[in-house]
Amino acid sequence: IIPEPTLVRLTIYGRCLNDLIEEGATLVASDELAHRAGVNAAQVRKDLSYLGSFGRRGVGYDVRHLSDRIATAMGLTKERGFIIVGAGRLGSALMGYDGFNKKGFRAAAAFDADINKVGQAIGSVTIRDINELSSFVQANGTEIGIITVPASFAQSVADSLVKAGIKAILNFAPIVIKVPAGIRYRQVELSSEMEVLAHYLNSQGD
Amino acid sequence: IIPEPTLVRLTIYGRCLNDLIEEGATLVASDELAHRAGVNAAQVRKDLSYLGSFGRRGVGYDVRHLSDRIATAMGLTKERGFIIVGAGRLGSALMGYDGFNKKGFRAAAAFDADINKVGQAIGSVTIRDINELSSFVQANGTEIGIITVPASFAQSVADSLVKAGIKAILNFAPIVIKVPAGIRYRQVELSSEMEVLAHYLNSQGD
Ligand SMILES: NC(=O)c1ccc[n+]([C@@H]2O[C@H](COP(=O)([O-])OP(=O)(O)OC[C@H]3O[C@@H](n4cnc5c(N)ncnc54)[C@H](O)[C@@H]3O)[C@@H](O)[C@H]2O)c1
Ligand SMILES: NC(=O)c1ccc[n+]([C@@H]2O[C@H](COP(=O)([O-])OP(=O)(O)OC[C@H]3O[C@@H](n4cnc5c(N)ncnc54)[C@H](O)[C@@H]3O)[C@@H](O)[C@H]2O)c1
Structure with missing residues (x-):
């Protein structure tokens, strides 16, 4: 079992490795990877140890090999479709986000309860009525x-997503939702991000 | 010093307490607060111990008093202006997000390098040219x-934000940026959220 903070850092290393591949690098030292990911080298080595042993001291890691290992560990070896429920401001922005595509997440459909939005195009799909969710x-x-x-x-x-057969939920609404055991769930708290910044500004004596 | 994971949970307790106030509750037991926040009661008590001692065993916490304590600890005692640089899909969605307003964060201005966007209205402001950032x-x-x-x-x-005098940065671009010591920085990795879900789906044997 890989701890969640390590999983999140592995995704950042994966992105840094993609950047390195684009720049033509073939090897990378843990110091360099740590610098690009905003952590220290010991953290990098510790996180990567969850994937097995590789990389030789003094030589560094093979960029492509490490990138593939992380992609496999993260389950990015196949395309995965996602749907968005709530085709408003944020939902529309997410439908058009190519950062999801790059990792193999494909925007399959968007649903909304507002009859006036149904049929409009967002990103590469047209908005469907929420009543079509389950059959889709x-x-x-x-x-x-x-x-x-x-x-x-x-x-x-x-509840409707779970009933329809969805296995994993990413929730942006500012409320903790309950899902049955076995359904994977993550909550994004954007307002908390600002509050944590406010706390640090406050403790610096702003 | 309050650890960051505790800070994030304190913001969630704060929101749950606001919901309780709206529902007319005056007292809340740590079990109830824990259930609403998606954690266990021992975690609630441990997190709240960073704010001092209050709440009597068996009686619970005074909802308004606890809400005020958390707001003070998070530095939410005054209005704070924020600016957005990049008035595209995501920037526009964030400008219109009332979750920030509710915590005292006021959208002061939006800036963009695309001359065709300058002058357009988003949320309650008009988009300004990026060259006006520093003077604003x-x-x-x-x-x-x-x-x-x-x-x-x-x-x-x-770099331009820091030079202009900004003290805290929330970055949504998928790259780790470097800021000088003393500048508070948080990075939102939305693609990592999806990858972590993919990892769990993968390890469940999808
Ligand atoms: N806008 C942001 O940047 C932002 C940031 C963080 C969190 N959020 C949260 O994300 C959510 C959406 O915010 P928004 O700004 O996009 O709001 P919005 O009002 O622009 O969009 C909400 C959409 O959901 C639809 N909807 C409502 N009930 C529905 C239902 N039962 N089934 C299907 N569709 C339904 C509405 O018709 C609307 O199109 C909110 O919970 C908000 O708090 C938004
Ligand atoms: N769309 C999403 O839901 C989403 C999700 C997660 C992360 N992101 C990230 O957020 C960023 C914005 O994404 P988007 O989808 O809104 O893109 P977008 O293309 O819709 O918007 C980007 C905006 O930035 C402006 N811009 C470019 N360079 C600038 C500069 N130097 N100074 C000021 N303005 C400049 C552009 O003119 C444009 O208006 C990207 O880094 C993206 O990876 C987006």
């Missing part, structure tokens, strides 16, 4: 659902 | 800058 997920075997509806609807949307 | 920050004493430009421009935008 079952027909396509979609694994991941993203929730970008107001907080008061988030739990009921999560 | 100095004239208004803005503390927080949000970066929503493509990764290749993020470091240079961060």
Whole structure:
């Protein structure tokens, strides 16, 4: 089992390695990888030890080999479709985000309860009525659902996603939702990010 | 010093307490607060111990008192202006997000390098030219800058924010940027959220 903070850092190393491949590098020292990822070299070595032993002291890591190892460990070896429920400001922005595509996440569909939005195009799809959610997920075997509806609807949307067969949920609504055991769940708290910055500004005596 | 994971959980307790106030509750047991925040009661008690001692066993916490204590600890006792650099899809969504307003963060201005966007309205402001950044920050004493430009421009935008006098940066571009000591910095990695979900799906044998 890889601890969650390590998983998150592995995704950052993966991105840094992609940048290095684009720059034509073939080897990278743990110091260099640590600098690009904003951590220290000991942390890099410790995190990578969860993937087995490789890289020789003094020589560094093979960039492509390490990148492939991380992609495999993260389960990025196949394309995964995701759907978005709530085609508003944030949902539309996420539909158009190529950072998801680059890692093999494909925007499969967007759903909304507002009848005026249904049929409009966002990113590469047209917005569907929320009543089509269940039949779409079952027909396509979609694994991941993203929730970008107001907080008061988030739990009921999560329940419909689970019922439709979704296996993993990323929730942006500012409310902790409950999902059954076995359903993977992550919560993005953007307002908390600002509050933590405010705390640090406050303790610096602003 | 309060550890960062505790700070993030304190912001979630703060939001749960706001919900409780809206529901008319005056007292809350650590079990109930833990359930709403998606953690266990021992974690709640441990986190709150960083704020001093209060709440009597068996009686629970005074909702308003605890909410005020958390707001004070998080530095939410005054309004803080923020600016957004990169008025594209994500930047526009964030400008309109009322979750920031609710915690006292006010969208002061948005900047963009695309001359065709300058002058357009987003949220409650009109988009300004990036060249006005420095004079705006100095004239208004803005503390927080949000970066929503493509990764290749993020470091240079961060440098201009620091030079202009910004004290804290929230970066959404998928690249780790370097800031001088004393500048508070947080990085939001939305693609990592999806990758971590993919890892769990993969290890469940999807
Ligand atoms: N805008 C941001 O930058 C931002 C940032 C962080 C978190 N959030 C959170 O993300 C969510 C969406 O925010 P937004 O700014 O995009 O709001 P929005 O109002 O622009 O979009 C919400 C969309 O959800 C739809 N909707 C409502 N109930 C629904 C239901 N039951 N089923 C399907 N669709 C439904 C609405 O019709 C609307 O299109 C909110 O919970 C918000 O707090 C937004
Ligand atoms: N769209 C999303 O949901 C999403 C999610 C996660 C991360 N991101 C990241 O956020 C950033 C913005 O993404 P987006 O989808 O909004 O892209 P976008 O292309 O819609 O917007 C980018 C904006 O930045 C402006 N810009 C470019 N260089 C600039 C500079 N030097 N100074 C000022 N403005 C400049 C552009 O003119 C444009 O308006 C990217 O780094 C992206 O990887 C986006």
